[in-house]
Amino acid sequence: MQRHPMSMVQPKQSEAELLNQINSLKSELSFQVNANGRLSKELNECLKRLGITRVDVIHQDINHQTDLSYLAPLFIVYEEHIKNYDVILQKLMDDLGAMDARIQMVNDDNTFLRKQLQEKNEQFLRLYQQGGSASNIKTVFNELEREDLEERIRLLNEENSIYVNKLKQYEGQIYDLQQKNDSFIRNEQQYLNQLQELKQLNQQLEIGQDDLKIKLDILENKFQNQTQLVAITEEEKTEYIQRFSKSENENKVLKHQNQNLKQEIVNLQNKGQLSQTELQKELEELQKKERELFDKQVHDEREIDQLRDENRALKRELDQNKSNLEQTIKMMDNYENKIQILLKKEDNYKILTKQLKEERENAVMEKDRYQLKEQQFDQTLQNQMTKHREDIMQLKENFDKQSDSLKNRYKIIIEQREDEIHRLNEEANQITTLNDRLTKEIKSLKIEITRMENGLKQDIVTNYQQTDDLQRQISELTEKNTLLEQKLTDQEAEFNLAKQSHDSYVKTLTNNNADLKQNLEHTRSELTSRTQELSTQKGKINSLTRQCQNQLEEIAKTKRHYETRLEQIQDDYTYKIKNLQLQMEDAINRERQSREKSVKLLQDYDKIEEKLKVEYNSRILELETTINNLKSMNHQLTLKLNEIRNVSYMNKVENQTLRK
Incomplete structure (x- = not known):
């Protein structure tokens, strides 16, 4: 709580009003102390109910009781x-529910097992009632063996049908591949015929090279432009990095400022906590100053102004x-x-525990009753059973040995069967892996074949285009040659007419003939150059045909390789x-032998x-006779x-x- 400066000027008040205010403050403080005491008592009662360790809060000074800061951690601990406790109770309820579910599951399993045992007992009773236990048991076991064998044969037939279907699929795929290979061979012949027609592709190829050079120049220019753009983007990146570093530095400065502000807030809070102690000290000072009011009026007026401000602040704090207190009362109600x-x-839980205890006690009582009955029966038979225990133990040991030997034999047989089943499963897995690998190889072959088909189609399209261009050029050259031949024929006819009609023009005609000869030689030289280019x-075409033949040979080799692999x-x-x-026949024979042995x-x-x-x-008859003898002895003794x-x-x- 901060003090107002001494220079503040406020209206004067009388001494009676100041005394009334001081008394009202004292009464409010006493009310607050009483409320805090009541709250501490209620908190102690709550602690006792919940079983929490008691916090020593009652025997504190008035200063600590008036300060509500010590109640906040207590409320947090209570919450x-x-x-x-809510979590523990929920866990207990969940555990009880889980135990009920487990008990229900166990009861269901027990009922199911009892039903199965009853059915089996009824079957064996029927067999014994029908007569001929051994033969009936043999027939039953033979029927069970026959059913098991039929199920296994059915499963084997299903597996064989699956494998047969797969074989049919593979055969169909092989037939499709053979048809595709035949179609490829036909296409190869067509390609060879087309390659023979592709021997006139000189000028078209040169034009294509020029176009490619132009495209390369364009691409180089684009690459240079892109490098420039990359340099510009790198510069922008450096600028963004610098901005980011600046923003990080600013964030650090702001964080430092926030820390300083937090420290200031903490200091202010500490000052606010110390304000209450200061108020008490100031009250003592006021009591001293009341005695000195008559001597120091001027000085006291200034202090009265300060006291007014402090009283207002105290009123505010009291309101707070x-x-x-109202909030704490509401919290306590909650x-x-x-x-x-x-x-x-807890009451519900106690009721449940009581019910469980009663059920347990009833079960214990019933158990004790049965134990008493058993003890009585044991006491009556203990004298006679001692003689026969040794014989029964010997018989039991022999029976246990025989049962152990039978169990070991059956275990060995079962382990052998399980090993055979495991081995058959491994072989089936190997077959499935082989089938998967074959399918993958066939898929890869299909992909390669489609790729080859697409490449050949593209080559055929380009070759067709090149042949069309060459045919067009050849037709143009033939037209030019025909025009030249027509011109030559026309010139020869004119020359003959000129000889007959005009002898004077012989020299001019000879000169014209010389020019024509030069033109012919030039055309012949062009024809020779064209023939060289054609050669x-x-x-080149022959080299291409050789390459195609090599590729076709490689395709044929791969085809043979895959055929051999298939x-x-x-x-x-x-x-x-x-x-x-x-193996299945051997397993069936072994099963038959094992069934016979069983x-x-x-x-x-x-x-x-x-x-x-x-x-x-x-032994039971002997025991009954002894019991009857004992009964007769008891009867005689009673008489x-x-x-x-x-x-x-x-x-x-x-x-x-x-005596009388």
């Missing part, structure tokens, strides 16, 4: 503890404190509501199918069970006890009569 909700949840073009793959596939068929083992097991049943029945009681009663009666 955190309440949230933690009142609002804070916390009480939350605590009531938690208490209700060079023929050489044949090898087909052979490998047929060989593997045969091996799989042989039937024999089951027969032996039935015999052992019958022997054990006979022995067990005999003797009754006689003794009667005798004792008679003796008592006689003694009483004698």
